[in-house]
Amino acid sequence: MTDQEQPKTELESSTPLEQPGSTVTQVRTYKAKGRIAGMSIAVLAIWAALYIVASAIPALPVPGMAGMITLNAIMTAISGMILGPAAAIANAAGGIVSMILFPYGFSAGPLGFLTVTMGGLVAGLFMANKWVPAAIAEILIIGSWFVNPQSWQTGMWMVPLPYSAIALLVIVIKPVRDWVRNAIITQNKKTMWLAVFVMCMIGHAAEFLTTNTMVNWMFNLTWQYWVPTLPYWIMVDTVVILASTIVGVGVLVGLKKARLPLFPTTLEK
Amino acid sequence: MPEPVVIQCREVSFLYPNGVQAIHNISLSIYRGDYIAFVGQNGSGKTTLVKHFNGLLKPSTGSVTVFGEETRDKKVSYLSRKVGYVFQNPDDMLFSSNVADEIAYGPRMLKVDPELVEAKVESILQELDLKNLRDTHPFALSLGDRQRLAVACALSLDPEVFVFDEPTTGQDFFGSQSIMGLIDELHQKGKTVIIITHDMPIVAEHAQRVIVMNKGEIALEGSPQEVFSQVEKLQSLSLKAPQVTLLARALGESSRTILHIPEMVDWLQARFPVTIKSGEELPHV
Amino acid sequence: MFSVSLKSRNSPLQKLDGRTKLIFLAVIFILVLLFTDLLYITALLALVLAAWFIAKLPTQPLKEMLQFFVWIAVIILVVQVFFYPGTTNLVHISKPVPAIGFSGYLTLEGILFGLAMVLRLVVIMIVAPLMVMTTPLPELMLALVKLKIPYKFAFIMTTALSLLPSIQNRSAIIQQAQLCRGISYDSGGKFITKLKASVSLLIPLILGAFRDSQTLEVAMNSRAFGAPIKRTFLLESRFTPVDILVIAGTFTLLTVGVMLRIRGFGVY
Ligand SMILES: Nc1ncnc2c1ncn2[C@@H]1O[C@H](COP(=O)(O)OP(=O)(O)O)[C@@H](O)[C@H]1O
């Protein structure tokens, strides 16, 4: 959606600003200021608010994680697909405020909001077809896991395999990448589910590998912890991604049906 | 013989967790086939009270019984089969990807036999005139159709009693007419109907019993005639009888309370036979 | 989930500028990650607890937090105690099990390191609530703006906060509507039911909020968001001499900490 297509607001029609000759351009710059990476600030603020509310609702009843996985895991996984790269900003804002209001949900401490920022960033860049920065971000995430000498121990290389490594492959292989984006943008009834699953996987993988890396730096957990619990984490992540897929499809289709602006179609223009 | 009681409130008070006492000591009986309108200023406790009727809220003190069963130890999912609740904003109730699935959601949640669900959905689609929208996404419907769909969802659980919280707020004239028509139909089929509204002409035209709430208590109760005749009392509660009622008063009618335009026309014709010849030119209301 | 809110209205910490407290938070976080020696981490914990008591904060939230994190703490402790490559054997447990990297002994170093990691977790978890419980949210936001975070970002955070009550309210209404549609949350923790409940909460919540976004956008534009003027704030914040003193102390602490760490103190 471009600025010209927006319905005229009071500000534009009455133009109460100085310099009669330059009012039009002036108003446009104002509008441009109200956006980040193509998304309106109002929408980002709403997303941040949704994010905070979701952080207070314990979601998936995963054994051993009572109350720890909240609905914000789903919000993070779908954010990039719905908001594009600006999701990183909205998630960060929501993440910081939720950390302030409910500091318990963030196992990565005061920098915990970075995890959800990365989740929105990688998936958002992917959705905006900026695959090079997306790949760079994903490589940085995977790389930061391996920078810690802790991760050179037996079997620790397996931790980023499920989902983060797959996410990187999806990002760099052109046919796969195009197929996923197309299925989502065109809302193809048959293929959309798988494509949204892949998108949510990209978003969620970026979040949890960043979390794992930060936790590992902070608490020096060794392979004796990571390797045996890996199947359990794969199960948890799969459940989160599946739930995110259902919500993601519901929201994308609903936005289109209600003729609300949504990111994938914005890109087409 | 009076109709049997379907909902009984005994000295019900409710305290929100933040300490607001929203209703005090309300005792009330609702009979089968009633058509009740709750009116009162915003914040007077109407919503809080009606949320007790299907167990969404449980009384802090006192008791609420629905068809003889105490709501305190019953789940909402169970009570919803007896008392259907339609929220003010239909969008809060809708989350499926097409109309038919939306209607089937409740029965499926309650593990009703799939064939029965199918049949139920068909009959509701027919009844509410949603048949050609069965595969439409709820968000692609007009506000009026979304509201019909919200009613359909409540209907799918076969309740005896229907609660509507502000069904006409935010609707235009025809939207209001259409939803009120639907509610009247439910009532004609023998359902008990409870509505909350701020629209006095709607109360006058549709309800059989009016309950005026003020500051968490019942301030006035009776038939529309009885309630709207107390103009001063209503004024003290910041409420106003319908314009026609006030007009009739202003014109000197004090023996009875006129509630709708047709009644007013009859009265005017009787009183000023020369100036008004016929009501045919008047808009049908 | 329980939340933390302003708890202390009249304490020395309440009077400090929000920026001072943010700087303190950041420095404590850096220092606690810098050291692995139990002694150093205990000292930091003592400092944070002292601040907690100076602020006259209740101890109840501390207990709640410790309960919430007890399992994570146990895992951290067990992993370090059993698998840290220590040299001073203390307790003999079994024959060495090389396959899982267990030497057969509990070592002094393992126990000290494990305790240090657990205390590190405690420090990290209580330092942020310490600040939140002594600073009203608008002041915290102002502090972030004054520390030169981008205005747009601060605007998103403050707008989100002001939208919070209405979205929370909607979320409660949608959950009630779900109950009326036959969902029962309390049906013995059935996994699929809970999943369905999450899904049917988030979809209408997100879609409804996006519907409202158009109204909000118009409201923002008519208030001339982004006008190129210097913004003023209703709330003003100013450093007092006490703030300067605390900040100076904090930076001294940071410098000393970094120096010690460079010289090789405070780590194994
Ligand atoms: N969830 C809630 N938490 C706390 N107070 C509430 C809540 N809902 C309503 N109230 C308060 O209870 C009173 C009655 O509200 P309500 O029943 O919604 O009135 P009405 O429907 O007549 O407008 C009001 O003072 C309102 O502020």
Ligand SMILES: [Mg+2]
């Ligand atoms: Mg109400």
